[in-house]
Amino acid sequence: MIKRTFISLFGGLLFGILLSSCGGGGGGGDAMTANLANGEAIYKKACIACHMTGVAGAAALTDKPRWEENAAKGMATLTQSAMSGYTGKYGVMPEKGTCMDCSEQDMFDAISYMMDKAGVKPVK
Template structure:
């Protein structure tokens, strides 16, 4: 009985750790706040590629950006770049900004 409980607990822990990766691979947002922020603020530029913003769905462009790593993406998101103002002109906290970036990446793979 104990061995079965340990195996079940180990499997549950493993699956819980993989859940965010599986959600991203399935195209779902890890954090619903990311999708909400994207739809309320980021979409205006990232849907149409305004002023050179990487369009959501552009696999090649996002692949090049993600190759630089999340730290580089967050640096740009927090500090702004080109026509993009810092924090995308929002008051979102870092975690919500990262969730929005992760959402855009998930829709661009």
């Protein structure tokens, strides 16, 4: 009983914290902030094979127009496409860029890193 109460109390607390941390940024509900150092590590591990020079239809880091096109979709959509994989008009982006132990935050960071290198600012 005591344990139950504790868990529900704790759960409520956690939920409150999560909710309040989503407040910033003026809507959109995206609480993630980019860790570019982690993004670089993930990129070098999993994304570089395709995204450095644009292998198999991937957006190269030097291809600013393609990254602007990506950025326009918004970070939440891009992170989701990277997480689940995405087939578009250029080719096939594999699920998590084949980095199966990567988290959503890892995808977000790697995308932020690539955009930064391409000289494109995330739209949201």
